[in-house]
Amino acid sequence: MSRFLNTTNRTIVWFKKTNDAGDLQMKPPFQRNPVWTWPQKSYLIDSILNGYPVPEIYMQEFVDEDGNEQHIIIDGQQRIRTCLDFIEGKFFIKEDESPTWGGMSFDDLSGDDKKKIFGYIFIARILPEMSDDAIRGIFQRLNKNVVALNKQELRQATYWGPFITTMQEISNYNYWSTTGIFTPLNVRRMMDVEFISELAIAVIHGHQNKKENIDRYYQEYEDDFEQRDDLISVIAPI
Known part of the structure; x- marks a missing residue:
């Protein structure tokens, strides 16, 4: 079986806690800057609140020589960053992108809707340890047909x-x-x-x-x- 078929589930609250602890790297050197617009961000949050599936993300996870767990997002940083920014109140949902939650920030959501955000599950494909060139090559392939x-x-x-x-x-x-x-x-x-x-x-x-x-x-x-x-x-x- 291919070494790239290993997947796991990661909730948004897991990403938040891991990021808050300083153990989540969302800007490895080969990633471009975030380019998502406000409508794109709003559409993602609306999809999550509706429970719709979103594309899987690619990560690398390993323990370094000091015994620290390292979690690196190879592809999908815009999705995760959007979720964390929304939770932190950095934007509200654009009305045109969500008939139900348009105009609302995270703090405006009901308790049940906040739980939907925190508990939403991303499928994460875990890559093995490999050379920087190999990771860079994977990143380029993943982004060949997007923006x-x-x-x-x-x-x-x-x-x-x-x-x-x-x-x-x-x-x-x-x-x-x-x-x-x-x-x-x-x-x-x-x-x-x-x-x-x-x-x-x-x-x-x-x-x-x-x-x-x-x-x-x-x-x-x-x-x-x-x-x-x-x-x-x-x-x-x-």
């Missing part, structure tokens, strides 16, 4: 060395949010990281004419990025 990945999201699914992590670090500087250079959609689709990558490459190597050069430098700096500190010293003052 199309743009070039930067594809890079995120391919590279996770010191260069791209530095670009992500720089993208979190307050300057970008306070100046409003990037829209929330830009950030969700990682266009800010792509722009900062172009800026960094221009600082190090001069102006480039093609975005395709980004991939070349991502490859070049995948294992070592000696110019990191010099680049930070130039960009940090902004």
Whole structure:
């Protein structure tokens, strides 16, 4: 039997408790940023309240060398994040997406409906321990036919060395949010990281004419990025 056929059941309250304990990783390096819209989130919550089935999620679970259980969501982070955000009151159900619960937040639900949320069961397919490249390959296959990945999201699914992590670090500087250079959609689709990558490459190597050069430098700096500190010293003052 295939080693990918092992499944288990995980309730939403299990995900909440595991996440609250800091033992749930929903943003492994190869995942793109969440891109779900408010209607999509509302539709999922309505489906859960109605008891409808939703697609299974893919996870990796293992015990590390320190004896700590690790739970990593390989595919399905948007579904789980939506559930946890709804419970935390971060959005309410859009009226157009739910004739019964439209306009309601989690706190507005009845006790029975809250139980439906907490007790809803996700089917989780548990992957065995495997190399990072193998996991990355599975993630790319799972997302091949869903919301199309743009070039930067594809890079995120391919590279996770010191260069791209530095670009992500720089993208979190307050300057970008306070100046409003990037829209929330830009950030969700990682266009800010792509722009900062172009800026960094221009600082190090001069102006480039093609975005395709980004991939070349991502490859070049995948294992070592000696110019990191010099680049930070130039960009940090902004």
